[in-house]
Amino acid sequence: MKSPSNLDEMLADAQTGKYRNLVLVEGEYQEFLAKVLNTFIKINPKPSVAYYFHPWKEGSKRRLAWFESFLRPVDVDYSSSEKYLGSTFDMVIIDAIDDFRPSYISRAIETVRGGGLILIYTDKLHENKLYKSTLTRNGKVADLFEERIRRKLKEHRGIVYYHDGELLLRPFSSAEVSKPKRTKIGRYPELARLCYTDDQVKVLDEVDFLLEDGKKLLVITASRGRGKSSVMGLSLPLLIELSRFPLTVVVTSPTYWSGAEIMKFSELSLNALGKRYRRVTSKDGKILSLEVGDSRIRWLPPELARDYHGDLIIVDEAASLGKEFIDYVLRRWDKVALVTTVHGYEGSGKIFLRFLDKYEGDHDIQRLKLDSPVRYSKGDPIEKFLYDTFLLDVEADGENHVGQVVEISPDQLFHDEAKLRKVYGILVTAHYRNSPDDLMMLGDFTFQKIFVAETDVGVTQIVEEGDLTEEAVKSILQGEENLGHLIPHRLIKYWRAMEFSKFKGWRVMRIAVVPNLQGQGIGTQMLRNVENRAKEENLDWIGSSFQANYDVVKFWTKNGYIPVYLASKKNESLGGYSVIVIKPISDTARKIVDSLSLLLKDKLLRTSHQVYFNMDPRVIVSLLRSTPSVGLGVDMPDLYVRKIRAYLNGELPYNSVAESVHRLSEKYFTESKFDVDEQSLACLVSRSFQGKSWYHAGISLGIPSKIVETKLKEALSFILDKYKLN
Numbered sequence: 232m233k234s235p236s237n238l239d240e241m242l243a244d245a246q247t248g249k250y251r252n253l254v255l256v257e258g259e260y261q262e263f264l265a266k267v268l269n270t271f272i273k274i275n276p277k278p279s280v281a282y283y284f285h286p287w288k289e290g291s292k293r294r295l296a297w298f299e300s301f302l303r304p305v306d307v308d309y310s311s312s313e314k315y316l317g318s319t320f321d322m323v324i325i326d327a328i329d330d331f332r333p334s335y336i337s338r339a340i341e342t343v344r345g346g347g348l349i350l351i352y353t354d355k356l357h358e359n360k361l362y363k364s365t366l367t368r369n370g371k372v373a374d375l376f377e378e379r380i381r382r383k384l385k386e387h388r389g390i391v392y393y394h395d396g397e398l399l400l401r402p403f404s405s406a407e408v409s410k411p412k413r414t415k416i417g418r419y420p421e422l423a424r425l426c427y428t429d430d431q432v433k434v435l436d437e438v439d440f441l442l443e444d445g446k447k448l449l450v451i452t453a454s455r456g457r458g459k460s461s462v463m464g465l466s467l468p469l470l471i472e473l474s475r476f477p478l479t480v481v482v483t484s485p486t487y488w489s490g491a492e493i494m495k496f497s498e499l500s501l502n503a504l505g506k507r508y509r510r511v512t513s514k515d516g517k518i519l520s521l522e523v524g525d526s527r528i529r530w531l532p533p534e535l536a537r538d539y540h541g542d543l544i545i546v547d548e549a550a551s552l553g554k555e556f557i558d559y560v561l562r563r564w565d566k567v568a569l570v571t572t573v574h575g576y577e578g579s580g581k582i583f584l585r586f587l588d589k590y591e592g593d594h595d596i597q598r599l600k601l602d603s604p605v606r607y608s609k610g611d612p613i614e615k616f617l618y619d620t621f622l623l624d625v626e627a628d629g630e631n632h633v634g635q636v637v638e639i640s641p642d643q644l645f646h647d648e649a650k651l652r653k654v655y656g657i658l659v660t661a662h663y664r665n666s667p668d669d670l671m672m673l674g675d676f677t678f679q680k681i682f683v684a685e686t687d688v689g690v691t692q693i694v695e696e697g698d699l700t701e702e703a704v705k706s707i708l709q710g711e712e713n714l715g716h717l718i719p720h721r722l723i724k725y726w727r728a729m730e731f732s733k734f735k736g737w738r739v740m741r742i743a744v745v746p747n748l749q750g751q752g753i754g755t756q757m758l759r760n761v762e763n764r765a766k767e768e769n770l771d772w773i774g775s776s777f778q779a780n781y782d783v784v785k786f787w788t789k790n791g792y793i794p795v796y797l798a799s800k801k802n803e804s805l806g807g808y809s810v811i812v813i814k815p816i817s818d819t820a821r822k823i824v825d826s827l828s829l830l831l832k833d834k835l836l837r838t839s840h841q842v843y844f845n846m847d848p849r850v851i852v853s854l855l856r857s858t859p860s861v862g863l864g865v866d867m868p869d870l871y872v873r874k875i876r877a878y879l880n881g882e883l884p885y886n887s888v889a890e891s892v893h894r895l896s897e898k899y900f901t902e903s904k905f906d907v908d909e910q911s912l913a914c915l916v917s918r919s920f921q922g923k924s925w926y927h928a929g930i931s932l933g934i935p936s937k938i939v940e941t942k943l944k945e946a947l948s949f950i951l952d953k954y955k956l957n
Contacts, residue, residue, distance in 0.1 A: 248405025464496025
């Protein structure tokens, strides 16, 4: 078959092959866009179209009106574009005049079906863009990410690039793809007919694994666009039909819209099976519950879902919710299905999948992988463009470390494709939630430094913060954001530590080591290198902000970093509470850091029962033990000591001595004069400070509730003896 040679043939061939084309217009755009639109409409007279833009920006609605003279698009505000993840269009038009945020662009492109067209137009990729402005400091910002976009537009096929009057066509051929198809009917023909691929039919045929006796874990993985969420939705009514008993199925996801496909396809499945059901929706049309007789499929946010009393929990985009959440769910629930993206704009789940290996033997695990796309043909050129341009499929590996840490500039990195893939692969593999925005930051920040542990086995990315103006401090105190100075911003806003504003420091934005070399001290070595460089530059502090995961907190506190801040509200999209740790360099910074850390200690001791009830108690222990001691800070009445002794002897129940246990625990963590077994302290914190039941304390710690009380008693006895309290 002859390959396309012009725009008309490209668009027509894409219809035949069910693949996508991308047109990017940079510069004067109206005349060329009119030609593209008229050509597409000739091939597809009534296309479904989505138009992505910022409707509140001046001039944006006027530009939309011009397109409406050709088409009748659905207008989509960038900020609410997540709602359209399950939608499919023949064409998307992306207004990149006001913004060119990579995550928005990627999300919009993913909603185009095979044979469709992605049309992006802008005046200049690198100027006057909203997201780009957040990467700018003192008027300086780089264009390395945008340069990379332009290079990739010229390298890939299925691309039309029109730049200031110059046209580049890189045609693709339908002979190079295989269309989505289903050849199998499987065990459930009425539902298989709703599937696009044999991969999806396989899930239907094997999902009844979850109904077998014992603890079961089903893991469904795929790159984006493989229909993993939709087939999970088709499966749920089938499980209800196959079950001998009524089922309560809980569906959860980082946001409702990231799990909406499961609820949507559950309803389609119910209709296909001829089931009568009751549909419960929110005012804005979200399907919250589907009730079939005594059975129910219900969506709940993660914090409510994890402790809900049900038979089966489905976690969509599981890797995005993080290890701590999934760890808890797998201890709490017997029947679990995890659905997660391995490669995609929401991040890599590769390291997450390795974490699941530890549950072999506890749960029976069945893993299903979907390879075939459902919206477009396999081999689609735009998928290749996205993966290559945004490095969605990079991996990290390394076999040796030469013991040297070197600095590399973003310019060097972005002009060495092999090294960029290695370095970014390490960052992606070490963090559950990444997006193309992170790649733009790596390229365009001018106030950053990048250190690499040779031979490309570890990466540290730091940003410069502090030395704020009085105007900046005032805006922070009034509640305004101060982008680019995260640590000073949080300490000024929430601790009112205005004196911290004048300090200069480095925030370790990311530090990562290839998985097979972790635990060998490479991360610590990179930190020491950064610390030495910071001292040479006469900085006041080095710090980091991250989600309060136990292993991460232990890494930082082990390396001498002092916790000074813990968010009072959980970041639901990231799955945890943000914590800030600092290693002071100057004497003045040390005094302030110590005082802030004592404030954090006090906050944890007084508010864990309400603010941090759902936090991993081991994290609280690590934070408390890493804050300064205050000497003899808490009196211990003799009556309280006698009551605790009576509890230890079995003469009084725990509830009768709870206040005495709390006082002794407060004394220990305030004074911190000796070490106690960490697990025993976690039991103490979970029951006393957080106020968990024995059962929930055991779930939080992964041990039986009887062991929780045993370990708590061991801690109490040890502390009393050390203090010589009889």
